[in-house]
Amino acid sequence: GQQLNQSPQSMFIQEGEDVSMNCTSSSIFNTWLWYKQDPGEGPVLLIALYKAGELTSNGRLTAQFGITRKDSFLNISASIPSDVGIYFCAGPLNTNAGKSTFGDGTTLTVKP
């Protein structure tokens, strides 16, 4: 099946540092999605990417859709304590855009 490999598994950084995480797959995805999950909550969509090579920003967050359509990265600049959480990449399963497969997540800890 289509699997997403996410790295790193966890990160411990100081407030103010930049963060980079990525997601790779052996399969081609036509859409890449990045979510954040706070403790006790459901995931919230951060950025959606629809075109190979696309670079999209949302505040301090920047994500890119790899040119091969098999990878994506998410960068967070100048991290703050509220960036703490689990970040998931996801992609729609096969041709059904509604269903998605999720990466294993990157757990981010920000030390003040």
Next chain:
Amino acid sequence: SAVISQKPSRDICQRGTSLTIQCQVDSQVTMMFWYRQQPGQSLTLIATANQGSEATYESGFVIDKFPISRPNLTFSTLTVSNMSPEDSSIYLCSVDSMGVGEQFFGPGTRLTVL
């Protein structure tokens, strides 16, 4: 975006019993999904809840264990039947309100089975 609520938010249940989780959306949506998130794990899709017809289950999930209802375009239920401790997870419903893959999630139901 869509606003999604789930009930209950959490529950502690005895082995062998069943729990029904409700998911309510503030607008009509075609695509609604149920996910399971085991402790410390990622999200795994259980099934697609189809309005007016039987749910479509993913590999490893069966209707007898996870019956799903979808009586209309704003509501769905997931039942976890004959529970065992291995069913302890967070159960999340989600919708794809725009049909382009972007999903909105409910807050989840945290289930503990003793």
